[in-house]
Amino acid sequence: MENMIQSDVSKQTLSVRSSLKSAIVRRLFISLVFLFLFCFLVVPLISIFFEALRQGAGVYFSSFADPNTLSSIRLTLIVTLAVVPINTVFGILIAWTVTKYAFKGKNMLVTLVDLPFSVSPVIGGLIFVLLFGEHSELGRWLIAHNINIVFNVPGIVIATLFVTFPFVARELISLMNHQGTALEEASLVLGAGAWQTFFRVTLPNIKWGLLYGIILCNARAIGEFGAVSVVSGHISGMTNTMPLQIENLYNEYQLDPAFALASIMSLFAIITMILKMILEKNVQKAANGRP
Amino acid sequence: MSIEINHVSKSYGSFQILKNINFTIQTGELIALLGPSGSGKTSLLRIVAGLEQADEGQIVFNGQDLTNARIKDRKVGFVFQHYALFQNMTVFHNIAYGLNVLPRKYRPSKKEIKEKVEKLLSLIRLEPYGKRYPSQLSGGQRQRVALARALAIEPKILLLDEPFGALDAKVRKELRDWLRHLHESVGITSIFVTHDQEEAFEVADRVVIMHDGKIEQIGTPEHVYDHPANPFIYDFIGSANRFEGKIAGGKFVDGDFETDAPEYPGEVTQGLGFVRPYHFIIEKQKSGNQSLKAKIKHVQPVGPIVRLNLERSDTHDLLHVEMNREEFSRLDLHADELVHLKVKKVQIFSTGQ
Numbered sequence: 001m002e003n004m005i006q007s008d009v010s011k012q013t014l015s016v017r018s019s020l021k022s023a024i025v026r027r028l029f030i031s032l033v034f035l036f037l038f039c040f041l042v043v044p045l046i047s048i049f050f051e052a053l054r055q056g057a058g059v060y061f062s063s064f065a066d067p068n069t070l071s072s073i074r075l076t077l078i079v080t081l082a083v084v085p086i087n088t089v090f091g092i093l094i095a096w097t098v099t100k101y102a103f104k105g106k107n108m109l110v111t112l113v114d115l116p117f118s119v120s121p122v123i124g125g126l127i128f129v130l131l132f133g134e135h136s137e138l139g140r141w142l143i144a145h146n147i148n149i150v151f152n153v154p155g156i157v158i159a160t161l162f163v164t165f166p167f168v169a170r171e172l173i174s175l176m177n178h179q180g181t182a183l184e185e186a187s188l189v190l191g192a193g194a195w196q197t198f199f200r201v202t203l204p205n206i207k208w209g210l211l212y213g214i215i216l217c218n219a220r221a222i223g224e225f226g227a228v229s230v231v232s233g234h235i236s237g238m239t240n241t242m243p244l245q246i247e248n249l250y251n252e253y254q255l256d257p258a259f260a261l262a263s264i265m266s267l268f269a270i271i272t273m274i275l276k277m278i279l280e281k282n283v284q285k286a287a288n289g290r291p
Numbered sequence: 292m293s294i295e296i297n298h299v300s301k302s303y304g305s306f307q308i309l310k311n312i313n314f315t316i317q318t319g320e321l322i323a324l325l326g327p328s329g330s331g332k333t334s335l336l337r338i339v340a341g342l343e344q345a346d347e348g349q350i351v352f353n354g355q356d357l358t359n360a361r362i363k364d365r366k367v368g369f370v371f372q373h374y375a376l377f378q379n380m381t382v383f384h385n386i387a388y389g390l391n392v393l394p395r396k397y398r399p400s401k402k403e404i405k406e407k408v409e410k411l412l413s414l415i416r417l418e419p420y421g422k423r424y425p426s427q428l429s430g431g432q433r434q435r436v437a438l439a440r441a442l443a444i445e446p447k448i449l450l451l452d453e454p455f456g457a458l459d460a461k462v463r464k465e466l467r468d469w470l471r472h473l474h475e476s477v478g479i480t481s482i483f484v485t486h487d488q489e490e491a492f493e494v495a496d497r498v499v500i501m502h503d504g505k506i507e508q509i510g511t512p513e514h515v516y517d518h519p520a521n522p523f524i525y526d527f528i529g530s531a532n533r534f535e536g537k538i539a540g541g542k543f544v545d546g547d548f549e550t551d552a553p554e555y556p557g558e559v560t561q562g563l564g565f566v567r568p569y570h571f572i573i574e575k576q577k578s579g580n581q582s583l584k585a586k587i588k589h590v591q592p593v594g595p596i597v598r599l600n601l602e603r604s605d606t607h608d609l610l611h612v613e614m615n616r617e618e619f620s621r622l623d624l625h626a627d628e629l630v631h632l633k634v635k636k637v638q639i640f641s642t643g644q
Contacts (some may be wrong), residue, residue, distance in 0.1 A: 185342055186375040190389035191363045191444055200392070204379040 048266050052259035063260035068237040072245035072261070078153065079228075079241060080221045083160045087217050091168025092210070096202070099176040100184060113169045116162055124162045125230025128155060151233030156241065159227040164220045171213035175206055175283065208282035215279065219272040223265060292353045292447040292480050293318050294339065299348030301334055308334045310504040312348070316482065321474045323495035324484045327527065331504040332484045333452055339482065340369050340450050352448070365448075368441030368479075372453040374433045376425040382436050383421040386411055389444035411439040414473075431462040435469075442477070451483035455490065467494055488528045492516065500524055522640050525565040532610050534564035534637075543639045546605035548583045552639040561642045568598070568613040570636040573622060582631040585610060590626055592616070599624070601632070 053060055064070065098110055116124060132149040133139045142149060149155045183205065187197040203210075225243040232239040240248060242265055249258035294316040301309040308331045316322050324332040337343040339350055341362040349358045357365055376385050384391075386408045390399055399407070412418045415435040425433055434454060441449060454470070455463040471494050474481055485491050491498050492512040500507045500515065508520040519525040526533070536545025539559045543552040550564065574582065585601040588609070592598075597619040599612040610632070614622075624630065 182371050182373065182375040183377060186369070186371060186377075186440075187388070187392075188362045189340060189342070189367065189369040190392065190440065191366075192388070192392040193363070196392050200388075201377055 045266060045270075048259060048262050051255070052263040055256055059256055060260050063257035066257060068240065069245055069249075069257060069261060071237045072240045072242050073264075075153070075156070075240065076222055076242045079157055079160050080218060082157045083164055083221045084214060084218050086161060087165055088168050088210070088214055090165070091172055091213060091217075092206075094169045095172030095176050095206075096198075098173055100181055110173065113166050113173070116165050121163050121224065121226030122230055125159045125227035128159055128162070128227075128231050132158075150231055151235065151239060153239065155231040156228050156239060159231045160221050160224050163224050163227045164217045167217035167220065168210065168213035171209050171216070171283075172206055175209040176202075179205060208279055208285075212276065212279040212283050215272055215275050219269065222268060294448065294480065294482075295349070295351035296335070296339070297349040297351060299335065299338060299345045299350070301331075301338065301343070301346050308504050309338075309345070312504075312506060314499060314506065314509055316480060318353075318480055319478050321471075321481045321494065321496045322483070323491035323498045324482060324501060325488060325491040325498050325528075326486065326501035328486060330501040332486075332501050335501070336450050336452055336482060336484050339448075340367050341365050342369075366444065366446050368444065368446035368449045370434070370437050370441050370449070370451040370454050372456050374425070374430075374437045376433055376437055376440070378425055380424075381421065382412075382417065382423050382425065382428070383408055385425065385436055386439045386443050388440060407443065411443055414442075415439045429462075430458050431466060434458065434466060438470075438473075442479075447480065449479050449481040451481065453484055453486070456485075456487075463490070470494060492528075500527070502527070519565075519638065522563050522565070522642070525638060525640075529567065530611060531565040531567050534566070536562055536564065538562040538639065538641055543637075546603070548603075548605075549581050550634060550637050550639075555639065555641055558641065563640045563642055565638045565640075566634050566636070568611045570634055571610075571612045571614075572633040572635060573599075573612065573614070573624065574631045574633065575622070577631045579633065582633045585630060585632055587624060587626050587628045587630060590624065592619075601630070604629070 064073075094109070094113060098106060129150050130136060131138065132142060132155065134143065139150070149158065183201050184197050187201045188194075192200065223243060224241075225247075228241055229244060229247075232241070232244055234240060234244060234248065236245075236248060242261060246258050246261050246265075249255075249261065296312055296314055296316075299309055299312045300307065310331075312331075312335060324335060326332045334343060338345045341357075341360065345358065349356055351357065352365070377388065380388070387404050390404045390407065393399075408421070409418070412421055415438060417432060417435060417439075420428065420432065420436075425436065428436065438451075438454075451470075455466050458466065467490055470483075474494075483494070492515075495512060497510060498512055498515050499509050502523055508515055508524055510518075515524065516528060519528060525531050534543075534545040534548055536543055536548070537559070538544075538552055538555045538561070541551065541553055541556045543550050543555075543562050543564050545564065548564075552562070555562070577584075584604040586604065587599055588602050589600040590597060591600075596613050596615055599614070601610045601612060602608070603610060612632070
C-alpha cells in the first residue's frame with residue numbers, strides 16, 4: 001500500500017518536473033515575471049525622473065531654491081543622522097543579548113523586536129502623540145516645562161526610531177544565531193575582556209550584516225511617511241521631512257518641484273538597492289565562513 | 292597544577308546533567324573524560340574552564356578555590372571541538388591573540404611575541420603557514436593551530452573538548468600520538484573529553500568513565516580494561532559478547548552456556564556474563580562439558596586478525612569471535628560449519644534480581 005502511494009507521488013512529481021522543464025512554460029513564466037516587474041516597478045520609477053526633468057534642467061534645479069524644500073531636505077538629514085546611530089547601537093546590543101546569553105523571556109524579546117513591522121506606522125506615530133501630547137500627564141508636564149516633543153523635531157526622531165528599529169537588530173540576530181558563541185568563548189578563555197572580544201572577534205564577523213542592516217534602516221528613515229506624518233503637524237519649513245514636503249507640494253498642485261524632490265529620493269533608493277546587492281553576497285559569505 | 296572537582300552538580304532546567312561529581316587530578320596528569328554523548332563530560336570540562344557555572348560544588352586549582360573566579364583568571368588553555376579559530380586573522384595572529392590582549396604592562400614586546408609564535412609554529416610543525424588564514428588549512432592543521440593558540444598563554448591546565456572528533460581516522464591517529472608526545476614534553480596537567488574508548492585508552496594516564504551524569508569508574512587504562520566495574524563499562528569500552536542468565540551454586544548458566552562463577556558461591560540471582568571476542572577457543576570436536584555449540588555465519592579477515600560471526604545453536608543469538616590468522620588457518624574453518632566454543636575468560640556480574 002505504502003509503495004503504491006509512493007510511486008503515485010513520484011509519478012506526480014515526475015510529471016510536474018517534466019512540464020516545468022518544457023521550454024514554453026519556462027519562457028512564459030519568466031516573461032510574465034519580467035512584464036509584471038516592468039509595469040509596476042520600472043515604469044513608475046522612470047516616469048518619476050521623466051516628469052521631474054520634463055521642463056528642463058533649469059526648472060528642475062530651481063525647485064530646490066524654495067526654502068521650504070531646502071528645509072525639508074535638511075530636516076530629513078538631521079533625523080537620519082540622529083536615528084541611524086542610535087538604532088545601530090541598540091540593534092547590536094539587543095542582538096548580542098539575545099544570541100549570547102540565555103535568559104527567561106528571550107523569545108518574547110525577539111518577537112517584540114518585530115513589533116514595529118507588524119504595527120501600522122500611523123499607529124506608531126499616534127502612540128507618541130498620545131504619550132507626549134496634551135492628552136497625557138507626561139505630555140502636559142513636558143509642555144509646562146517648555147519641552148515640546150510632538151509637532152517638533154524630537155517627536156519626528158522618536159517616531160522614526162520606532163519605525164526603523166527592527167532593521168539592524170533583526171539582521172544581526174539571525175546572523176549571530178547562525179554563528180554561535182564558540183569564537184567569543186575562545187577569546188574569553190585566551191584572557192580577552194568583553195570589549196576586546198567584541199571589537200576583535202565579534203565585530204569583524206558581523207560587519208557585513210551590520211552594514212546591510214544600517215543601509216536598510218537608513219533608507220527607511222529617509223522615506224518614512226506614516227508615523228512622521230502623524231507627529232509632525234505639517235508645518236512647512238519647520239517640521240516637514242522630504243516625503244511630507246512632496247505630499248505638500250503635490251496637494252498644492254506644484255507638480256514639478258514635487259517630482260524633482262521625488263527624483264532625489266528615488267535616486268537614493270536605487271543607490272540603496274545597489275549597495276544591498278553588493279552587501280548581500282558578503283553577508284552570505286560571513287554566515288557560511290565558519291566551519 | 293592539581294585540580295580538585297568537589298561534589299559538582301549541574302542542571303539545565305529539570306534535567307540534571309551532572310550528579311555530584313567528585314575526583315582529583317594530579318599535577319602533570321593526562322586525564323580522559325570518556326562517556327557516551329549526553330553523559331555530562333563536556334559540561335564538566337566547561338565548568339572547569341569557567342565557561343559554565345556549577346549549581347553546587349567547588350573547582351579547586353592547587354588548593355585555591357576558583358569556583359567563582361572569572362574565566363581569564365583561571366589561566367586555562369581550551370581547545371574547542373570545531374577549532375573556533377578566528378577566521379578574520381592569520382594563523383600567526385590567531386596564535387598571538389592571547390598575548391596581544393594582555394594589559395600593556397604584562398604584554399610582551401612585539402619581538403618577543405613574534406619569537407614565541409614562531410616557536411609554537413615549529414612545535415606544531417606549521418612554520419611556513421603563519422601568513423595563511425584558517426580557511427586555507429586542513430582540519431588537522433586547524434586543530435594544531437587551535438592547540439598552539441591555547442598553549443601560547445602558557446596555561447597551567449589544558450582542556451580539550453573532543454579535540455579530534457571532526458577529523459578522519461588517519462589524522463586522528465597522528466594527532467593522538469602527537470598529543471601524547473606533546474604532553475610528555477610540556478608536562479602540563481590536561482583533561483580531554485572523548486567518546487572514543489580507543490582514543491582515551493591510548494592517550495590518557497587515567498580514564499574517567501561517565502554515564503548519565505555520574506562517574507562509573509576511574510582508573511588507568513589497563514585497570515579499567517581488565518577490571519570493568521560494572522556491566523555498563525564492559526559494554527561501553529569494547530565489543531563484548533553478552534550472556535544473560537542465572538547464577539546458582541557458584542555457576543553461571545545461560546542456555547547451553549555454563550561457566551564457573553566462584554565469586555558468587557551459593558547465591559541464586561539473575562546475572563550477566565561478558566566475554567571479549569578474543570577470549571574464545573574454537574574446537575571442531577566437543578571436549579569437556581562447558582562448551583557451546585554454534586554455527587559460523589560469516590568470516591571476515593581484517594589485517595592480522597580474522598573476525599567470525601557465529602550463531603548460537605540454542606538461542607540463535609550472534610557471537611563475535613576474533614583470532615589471529617595462523618590459528619584460523621590451522622583450524623581450517625569455513626562458513627556454515629558447526630563448531631564448539633569454550634571461553635578462556637569471562638566476567639560475571641550479578642544483577643541482583
